Amino acid sequence: MNRVGTRLLVLASAAILGACTTVGPDFEQPQVPWLAEWDGGSLELLADDGAGGSGRPSQTWWRSFNDSVLNDLIAEAQRANRNVRTAGLRIMEARAQLGIAGSTQYPQVQQATAGVLRTGQQRAGGPDASTTALDVGSRISWELDFWGKFKRSIEAADAGYLASIAQYDDLQVLMAAQVASLYCAIRTLEERLRITRDNTGLLRRSLEIAERLFKSGSESELDVQQARALYLSTLASVPALQSSLRQTQNALSTLLARAPGPLPEMVAGMNVIPHAGLDVIVDMPAELLRRRPDVRAAELQMAAQSALIGVSAADLYPAISLLGSVGLSATSVSRAPNVLSWAIGPSLVWNVFDRGRLTNTVLLQDARLQQLHEQYQESVLRAAREVDDSAVGFARTGEQILLLADSVQASQRSLRIATIQYREGLADFQRVIDSQRVLFSQQDLLVASRGSLAQNLIALYKAMGGGWETGRSRPVLDDATRETMSRRSDWKGLLSAPLPPADTELRRKPAKRATR
Numbered sequence: 001m002n003r004v005g006t007r008l009l010v011l012a013s014a015a016i017l018g019a020c021t022t023v024g025p026d027f028e029q030p031q032v033p034w035l036a037e038w039d040g041g042s043l044e045l046l047a048d049d050g051a052g053g054s055g056r057p058s059q060t061w062w063r064s065f066n067d068s069v070l071n072d073l074i075a076e077a078q079r080a081n082r083n084v085r086t087a088g089l090r091i092m093e094a095r096a097q098l099g100i101a102g103s104t105q106y107p108q109v110q111q112a113t114a115g116v117l118r119t120g121q122q123r124a125g126g127p128d129a130s131t132t133a134l135d136v137g138s139r140i141s142w143e144l145d146f147w148g149k150f151k152r153s154i155e156a157a158d159a160g161y162l163a164s165i166a167q168y169d170d171l172q173v174l175m176a177a178q179v180a181s182l183y184c185a186i187r188t189l190e191e192r193l194r195i196t197r198d199n200t201g202l203l204r205r206s207l208e209i210a211e212r213l214f215k216s217g218s219e220s221e222l223d224v225q226q227a228r229a230l231y232l233s234t235l236a237s238v239p240a241l242q243s244s245l246r247q248t249q250n251a252l253s254t255l256l257a258r259a260p261g262p263l264p265e266m267v268a269g270m271n272v273i274p275h276a277g278l279d280v281i282v283d284m285p286a287e288l289l290r291r292r293p294d295v296r297a298a299e300l301q302m303a304a305q306s307a308l309i310g311v312s313a314a315d316l317y318p319a320i321s322l323l324g325s326v327g328l329s330a331t332s333v334s335r336a337p338n339v340l341s342w343a344i345g346p347s348l349v350w351n352v353f354d355r356g357r358l359t360n361t362v363l364l365q366d367a368r369l370q371q372l373h374e375q376y377q378e379s380v381l382r383a384a385r386e387v388d389d390s391a392v393g394f395a396r397t398g399e400q401i402l403l404l405a406d407s408v409q410a411s412q413r414s415l416r417i418a419t420i421q422y423r424e425g426l427a428d429f430q431r432v433i434d435s436q437r438v439l440f441s442q443q444d445l446l447v448a449s450r451g452s453l454a455q456n457l458i459a460l461y462k463a464m465g466g467g468w469e470t471g472r473s474r475p476v477l478d479d480a481t482r483e484t485m486s487r488r489s490d491w492k493g494l495l496s497a498p499l500p501p502a503d504t505e506l507r508r509k510p511a512k513r514a515t516r
Contacts, residue, residue: 022148023317024310027159027303030373032286032380040285041388045395046278059469061461062180065274065454069265070183073256077175078471079478080257084175087168088476092485094157094164095494101157104150107142137327141347144321149314156307163300165499168476169468170293175255177462181455182252183266184274188451189245191271192444196238199440203231206436210429223429230433234440273450276457278394289383292465298376305369312362318350383463390459397453404446411439469502 062074078084117133145151207227213219250260289295323345330338351358415435421427461467475496477485482495 021146022151022310023313024148024152025306027155027306030299030302030376032377035286035289035380035384038285038384040288040391041384042392042395043285043387046391059466061466062176064276065180066276067183067269067274069269070180070274072265073183073252073263074176074179077179077256078172079474081171081175081255082257084168084171085478085481087164087171089481091161091164091168091476091499092491092494094161095497098154098157098161099494101150101153104145104153107140111139113137113139132332134330135327137325139325140323142322143319146320147314147317149311152307152310152314156304156311159300159304159307162500163297163304166293166297166300168499169471170297172468172471173293173462173465176467177458178255179252180274180458182248182255184451184454184458185248186245186252186266187269187271187273188447188454189241189248191273191447191451193238193241193245194271195440195443195447196234196241199436199443200231200235200238203227203234203436206432207231219429226430226433230437273447274454275450276454278457278460285384285387288387288464289380292383292463293468295376295379295383295465298372298379302369302372302376305365305372309362309365309369312358312365315351315358315361316355318348321347321349323347383465386459386463390456390463393456394453394460397449397456401446401449401453404442404449407442408439408446411435411442415439472499472502 060071063071113135114137115135117135119131119133143150207224210219210223210227214221214224246262249262249266253260253263256263290299324343326340326342328338328340415432418427418431418435422429422432475482476499477495485491485495
């Protein structure tokens with residue numbers, strides 16, 4: 001090729017590369033029409049009551065309960081829970097997928113061949129004749145990212161990787177909330193059992209008094225039977241509470257990847273329901289909801305799917321590749337020349353007669369994107385509902401506890417008066433029975449409400465999406481898992497690579513769009 005032809009080829013190649021564009025839609029953050037006007041709903045109740053200040057939820061909100069056992073159990077669950085470990089492995093899978101997508105920036109088809117062939121002939125009465133032939137060659141194909149197909153693939157893999165991290169973050173939030181919820185449920189059941197046993201003791205003494213008075217002829221058998229019925233009905237609630245307690249202990253043990261059963265470290269601090277005030281009121285509900293890991297994961301899944309539309313759309317256009325090959329042939333035959341051959345040039349492939357399949361593939365990817373859009377809207381709506389439900393539950397349960405505490409005091413006073421009047425003959429035994437029944441009911445309801453207050457506080461922190469940030473600083477995989485996977489495959493440092501910082505966002509760069 002002469003010098004002028006070479007220059008023309010270079011200029012044509014530059015023009016082709018300069019015309020490269022990226023087809024498909026550029027992802028934009030989905031809008032939630034009602035979110036801008038939403039003021040947090042029942043969060044205003046907590047702000048009006050002075051429940052907290054303004055700011056973001058604490059990264060370790062559970063420490064406000066001042067319970068070291070609870071702190072240790074949450075840290076263990078966020079590290080050892082099987083679902084958390086599986087989510088960590090999905091991050092490794094996404095890292096590998098991102099590496100696959102990134103490899104498309106380099107030649108996609110590479111092939112090297114080598115062969116040695118020895119042939120021979122044997123003639124009757126003559127010497128043996130043999131030859132050796134050597135063939136070595138290499139072929140390469142590099143498809144140019146003319147329509148942004150590979151760029152979109154990398155964009156999809158990048159969003160998928162960040163989505164897997166957001167799902168891992170969401171499990172960190174879930175583990176903290178579930179452990180705290182089960183822990184408070186266990187402490188509440190322990191306290192309810194204590195109150196039930198205390199009341200059973202009181203009712204047993206009342207039954208003994210009624211039996212003595214009946215035997216002495218001072219009272220009728222009716223008092224005895226009423227006392228016995230109340231005593232036995234109260235005693236009958238103990239097995240049900242014990243069953244619920246053991247089942248809740250089993251649920252917490254399983255969450256910690258332990259064998260079912262009570263946790264020995266919870267022996268200390270029995271019958272004490274964790275209590276904490278709300279440290280923070282978030283004054284930007286819209287940002288609060290968008291920051292939740294499950295909402296971020298839904299958005300990133302949309303971003304990945306949006307990029308896949310571009311990948312499918314690129315198949316509608318011709319694929320331009322650079323092809324090259326080089327080969328060497330040699331033989332042991334005397335005076336046979338060694339041959340070096342090479343070839344280089346462009347290649348164009350266009351699925352002109354398959355557009356029905358390709359266009360419908362684009363539509364398929366677009367329909368999937370719209371489905372994810374609806375799921376995103378649902379996730380934001382669900383998040384808002386969780387915030388409102390837990391906030392109003394926390395506020396109203398606090399009001400209920402104040403009233404129930406006064407009710408318990410009044411019931412205790414009523415029982416003392418009824419008992420004194422009964423002993424002095426001023427009231428019948430039915431008044432004592434009724435007072436005991438009301439006291440036990442109010443005490444049990446007060447304990448249940450205190451447990452509910454803690455549960456609502458935990459639910460509120462979960463709804464705010466707090467508790468995942470510290471997980472970013474911990475290794476995703478434990479040492480044993482990393483060692484096992486490293487022995488099995490060469491991960492080249494991917495297993496120990498740290499997670500990106502907590503404020504990492506999807507990189508969105510505007511891309512040119514091709515017009516059809």
